[in-house]
Amino acid sequence: MTKPSSPIDFGAYPDARGHFGEFGGRFVSETLISALDELQEMYQRLKNDADFQAAFDYDLAHYVGRPSPLYLAERLTESAGGAKIWLKREDLNHTGAHKVNNTVGQALLAKHSGKKRVIAETGAGQHGVATATVAARLGLKCAVYMGAEDVKRQSPNVYRMKLLGAEVIPVESGSKTLKDAMNEAMRDWVTNVDDTFYIIGTVAGPHPYPQLVRDFNSIIGREARRQSLEQFGQLPDALVACVGGGSNAIGLFHPFLGDESVKMYGVEAGGDGLETGRHAAPLNDGVPGILHGNRTYLMEDEDGQIIETHSVSAGLDYPGVGPEHAWLHDIGRVDYVTANDDEALTAFRTLTRKEGIIPALESSHAVAYGLKLAATMRPDQNIVVNLSGRGDKDIFTVAAIDGIEV
Amino acid sequence: MVSELNNRIDRRFAKLRSEGRKALVTYIVAGDGGLENTVELMHQLVASGSDLIELGVPFSDPMAEGPVIQKGHERALEQKASLRKCLELLKEFRSRDEETPVILMGYANPIEKMGAEAFADALKEAGGDGALTVDLPAEEAGPLNDLLNARELRNIFLLTPTTSDERIAQITKLASGFVYYVSLKGVTGAGHLDLDSVRDNLARIRCHTNLPLCVGFGIKDGASAKAVSADGDGAVVGSVLVAAVGDSADGAAAKDRIGGIVAEMRSALDG
Numbered sequence: 211m212t213k214p215s216s217p218i219d220f221g222a223y224p225d226a227r228g229h230f231g232e233f234g235g236r237f238v239s240e241t242l243i244s245a246l247d248e249l250q251e252m253y254q255r256l257k258n259d260a261d262f263q264a265a266f267d268y269d270l271a272h273y274v275g276r277p278s279p280l281y282l283a284e285r286l287t288e289s290a291g292g293a294k295i296w297l298k299r300e301d302l303n304h305t306g307a308h309k310v311n312n313t314v315g316q317a318l319l320a321k322h323s324g325k326k327r328v329i330a331e332t333g334a335g336q337h338g339v340a341t342a343t344v345a346a347r348l349g350l351k352c353a354v355y356m357g358a359e360d361v362k363r364q365s366p367n368v369y370r371m372k373l374l375g376a377e378v379i380p381v382e383s384g385s386k387t388l389k390d391a392m393n394e395a396m397r398d399w400v401t402n403v404d405d406t407f408y409i410i411g412t413v414a415g416p417h418p419y420p421q422l423v424r425d426f427n428s429i430i431g432r433e434a435r436r437q438s439l440e441q442f443g444q445l446p447d448a449l450v451a452c453v454g455g456g457s458n459a460i461g462l463f464h465p466f467l468g469d470e471s472v473k474m475y476g477v478e479a480g481g482d483g484l485e486t487g488r489h490a491a492p493l494n495d496g497v498p499g500i501l502h503g504n505r506t507y508l509m510e511d512e513d514g515q516i517i518e519t520h521s522v523s524a525g526l527d528y529p530g531v532g533p534e535h536a537w538l539h540d541i542g543r544v545d546y547v548t549a550n551d552d553e554a555l556t557a558f559r560t561l562t563r564k565e566g567i568i569p570a571l572e573s574s575h576a577v578a579y580g581l582k583l584a585a586t587m588r589p590d591q592n593i594v595v596n597l598s599g600r601g602d603k604d605i606f607t608v609a610a611i612d613g614i615e616v
Numbered sequence: 617m618v619s620e621l622n623n624r625i626d627r628r629f630a631k632l633r634s635e636g637r638k639a640l641v642t643y644i645v646a647g648d649g650g651l652e653n654t655v656e657l658m659h660q661l662v663a664s665g666s667d668l669i670e671l672g673v674p675f676s677d678p679m680a681e682g683p684v685i686q687k688g689h690e691r692a693l694e695q696k697a698s699l700r701k702c703l704e705l706l707k708e709f710r711s712r713d714e715e716t717p718v719i720l721m722g723y724a725n726p727i728e729k730m731g732a733e734a735f736a737d738a739l740k741e742a743g744g745d746g747a748l749t750v751d752l753p754a755e756e757a758g759p760l761n762d763l764l765n766a767r768e769l770r771n772i773f774l775l776t777p778t779t780s781d782e783r784i785a786q787i788t789k790l791a792s793g794f795v796y797y798v799s800l801k802g803v804t805g806a807g808h809l810d811l812d813s814v815r816d817n818l819a820r821i822r823c824h825t826n827l828p829l830c831v832g833f834g835i836k837d838g839a840s841a842k843a844v845s846a847d848g849d850g851a852v853v854g855s856v857l858v859a860a861v862g863d864s865a866d867g868a869a870a871k872d873r874i875g876g877i878v879a880e881m882r883s884a885l886d887g
Contacts, residue, residue, distance in 0.1 A: 239751060516677050
């Protein structure tokens with residue numbers, strides 16, 4: 211857990227076989243290896259291809275609506291009574307979350323691959339919607355796997371996906387949440403590998419997914435870095451983002467990793483509290499293991515079985531975390547902390563009332579920790595909190611907690 | 617090179633080869649149908665004609681399995697089956713059967729949890745003969761492979777229709793015991809077996825190895841077992857056995873059902 215003495219070239223990770231230190235890699239059945247090799251080869255070629263990058267930048271500007279603003283939340287700052295809180299407004303993207311940065315990029319890869327069908331897994335439904343959206347735009351067939359429990363608690367997103375022409379397949383196996391949706395998507399991919407492109411929604415899964423999902427989302431951090439210099443003339447003192455699989459967090463963090471003065475906080479879902487065991491915080495209370503194609507920190511029992519997680523936010527309800535986060539945790543570059551369900555709900559209400567912005571419950575975890583952190587810092591300091599998604603999808607969950615039927 | 621006769625798998629395939637017979641490899645999930653019945657089911661598999669048992673180690677997230685075997689894993693986990701339990705059951709089986717090779721088939725995480733070296737030691741101590749770890753492809757298998765080799769335990773690898781010639785060469789260098797050829801692109805229990813593709817791919821693999829080649833996935837009965845093993849050295853059957861265990865009211869019924877299925881396959885293979 212100690213910081214290494216010589217500076218690390220963060221851009222050099224992962225290595226050629228997808229490892230971030232001891233994490234990452236490619237732990238899948240043999241059938242998928244050739245498809246992963248093909249994807250890796252294609253991505254290595256295209257990521258330095260000027261035409262491909264231009265197409266990606268064009269889509270981000272004109273379809274997604276980037277750059278997203280870096281917004282000084284004055285009344286939120288006032289309520290915390292410390293450092294200035296700046297919100298990176300990923301909630302303003304088309305489809306309402308950061309997820310579309312990645313699906314636009316992977317859709318371009320799918321188009322290059324010539325495959326006519328895309329599949330995805332989804333938890334809260336944001337990635338499913340973002341995938342169904344790009345599939346509609348490109349005229350691709352789309353199937354989205356979603357845990358049966360999540361289908362129930364995220365019905366607006368289920369309907370959005372159907373409107374967009376996607377088939378939503380409820381997954382009844384295991385705990386019926388995001389991890390099981392990912393299992394089922396992998397099974398689909400093994401079966402239909404010749405004509406199907408799997409659009410993974412987070413920085414987990416087998417190599418090269420953690421790398422390419424990170425690269426596509428790094429637009430968040432590149433913009434935030436430039437906007438910080440423009441808007442307050444220096445780099446932020448701290449970055450805060452929620453971490454489920456960790457795609458919005460790595461997207462914000464990655465372009466700043468080499469900036470030693472910038473502290474980073476990844477906020478895991480504390481659920482009912484770390485001490486209860488009912489949470490989704492593998493970096494705080496898990497151990498290294500192997501799931502979904504990579505080695506990373508996991509929530510598991512003494513026999514190595516994956517255990518059920520708990521969070522009020524479906525998008526953070528996942529027993530693993532991206533392997534790059536596992537590595538950044540071990541080398542001490544990023545601090546991984548938690549916000550409980552209650553703290554996230556309070557932050558949800560605070561941001562809504564103080565700034566007129568309804569955040570996703572996932573992002574509310576980052577807001578909760580950002581408020582806490584700001585209070586310990588000076589008014590001349592700056593924190594960037596990643597507002598990874600908007601909360602329209604969550605109003606039914608919050609209403610139910612309030613005992614109100616919407 | 618390890619001596620051929622230090623391992624039950626090698627001895628069994630040598631014997632089958634000398635008799636001109638095909639291997640019948642059978643899979644059940646440890647603990648499925650009741651922990652107290654697993655050892656009896658294993659003996660029944662042998663009595664009905666199984667040459668080699670793949671004892672499935674249940675895992676919470678069996679990514680490569682179709683619905684039938686997924687349910688088998690879920691039932692076994694309800695019985696509190698685990699890697700440790702599997703090793704105990706194997707030891708119990710071994711007290712009455714010194715000859716039939718047994719491999720543990722499962723996923724990487726339970727092994728990772730136990731520790732690869734502790735696992736290799738425990739497998740040897742329990743009387744196991746090898747391991748097949750579905751989500752541990754050649755790139756990641758090195759450390760476990762060395763530990764198994766050092767104990768004269770075999771490491772069984774999967775080859776698939778999508779495996780390139782270059783990878784076949786790489787994997788067969790690591791492989792020992794036998795090679796498990798996955799007959800189709802899909803999960804266990806799938807139904808679209810393509811015999812022409814099996815024949816072509818087995819020929820491709822033969823160029824790289826002398827290890828026995830057993831074919832699995834999509835094998836439902838004696839006829840399909842016989843068909844796939846025509847160009848290979850044996851057939852692997854799993855889903856139909858797991859379905860039979862799942863449909864049985866009790867241990868005795870499960871024993872009868874799987875005994876019948878295996879006997880029918882055995883006679884088809886020998887006929």
